[in-house]
Amino acid sequence: MRKSVLIVEDEPFILEALSFLLKRERLKVSTFTDGKGCVEYIQSTKPDLVILDMMLPNRSGMQILEDLRAMDAFTSLPVLMLTAKGQKKDRAAAEQAGVSLFMTKPFANKEIIQNVHRLLGK
Amino acid sequence: MPRSLLGTRIRENRRSKKISQAALAKQAGISASYLNLIEHNRRGIGGKTLLALARVLEVDPRSFIEGADQALVGRVKQAAAMVPAIACEVDKTEEFIARFHGFARLIGRQFDRAKVQDETLQAVTDQMNSDPFFSEAMHLMLSNITTIKSTAEILSDDQDITVALKNRFLSNLLTETEKLAQTAADILQHFEPSTQEDGISSDSAPAEAILEKNDFFIQQLEGNFISPADYTARLNLPKADEDEAIDTLVRYSAIIRKLPIDDFLSAAKTYKYDPVVLSQKLNVSLSVVLRRLAHLPKHDEIPRFGIMECDGSGAVIFRKQLPTLALPRYGSACPLWPIYRSLSQPLQPIKAFINTPTGERFLTYSLTQYVDQNTIGLPSRTTAIMVFTPDYEMFLTKPEIALQPNLAVGLQCSVCPRVNCEARRAKYLLQ
Structure with a gap:
């Protein structure tokens, strides 16, 4: 069965590029562009992996991650946080909140695909 | 000798x-x-x-x-x-x-150069650390670059991509490149203070820039020859800037009405520019006296006073700089400055001599006042004012000066060489 990945990203062209890359890897891709309602969307779709932008409208990626980790169903859900905020303190905060992997923008396509496969256990 | x-x-x-x-x-x-x-x-x-x-x-x-x-x-x-x-x-x-x-x-020459570089660096780091525009612009640029890099890699690596998709990605590339160029231009403009035709620097807030151009003393307003609105109208500013300028000049005019310059200068000389005494003798609030000190005519026999006003968060809301003391435009300065101490002691005037790392000494007076003390159910908002002068020898005697303790302060941590400072919150960049 194809693994599913949810990309939460508000930049449309990054979303488009990432979607293309992951679909090419034969993954099932869904997208979400807003911080608000994101947790509920994850609850209803139950993806195998979430790629989460840190800076989102209405609710930050960090808050979403904290919400997820507070739920029993998502304590071990792989979350790859993708952000333009690559300072040490941001990375530390994300790790503290329970991120599975922290990647900074701009990323190399090959690198993100490798990491997605690794987090999906492929 | x-x-x-x-x-x-x-x-x-x-x-x-x-x-x-x-x-x-x-x-x-x-x-x-x-x-x-x-x-x-x-x-x-x-x-x-x-x-x-x-x-x-x-x-x-x-x-x-x-x-x-x-x-x-x-x-x-x-x-x-x-x-x-x-x-x-x-x-x-x-x-x-x-x-x-x-x-x-x-x-000596190298020291002078280092001082200028310190001040420039301070201004830049100030903006980089605390400027919301810069932070947002950097985020935008990184997003643009991410799209361009990722899309370019797809176009380069994937030979089997459909023509429609290829065109779609090329269009995305073009759009993001244009956005990137625009963001870069905006950043450059933001960091490079430009000067408008009327000589008003756009680095400062519009009203502040008008005052700067006039050395914070506008003769037409002092003499009540013209209203703030008419004065501002002549400058052909954009509407938003004009409104802000009028507000600032109306506040300045209110100070002029309460403390006409000739009477104030006469009293200031008599009472040694002591704002607390002047407030009592002239029967006006201390904050008005402090603000008046920032609006004095430029003259060899009149001490220069700078001013900094900040809100309760320490954000600068008004400033008059002096050549020897650069004030932050964004964010805050050295936490040891008396103006920040004043925030924790509302209504209590603070007099202090401060010494900067480059050896300049200033007499300062600070005061925090409530903006809306009587608002029920909300925390009171405060505004702090600090006036400062390097010309205290013009009105204080040497024994009077000697009695005052010195407070060693910096300008901002990134350009402050003071070692072992307990107030340090960022590294000294010139080490």
């Missing part, structure tokens, strides 16, 4: 004329051993002997007595103080200047 410089100067003068110590001593009618002690600064020198030595060396005796360029002495000492790790022989500064005048001038 320090004894050390006197002996050293005699020695240097003698050497430059290639006269032996013994010969000079003989001609001046003193013993060679006594001259040796004088030249090595181990003995004082009487007027008669000094005149005799000057006569033999064919120099004006005042050239021995007059101190070295005191400004240069100060600058060399300040340069030494900037790098305390190198324990310079500060007590021998005057001797050093006398012996190696060229090198001393070089140090």
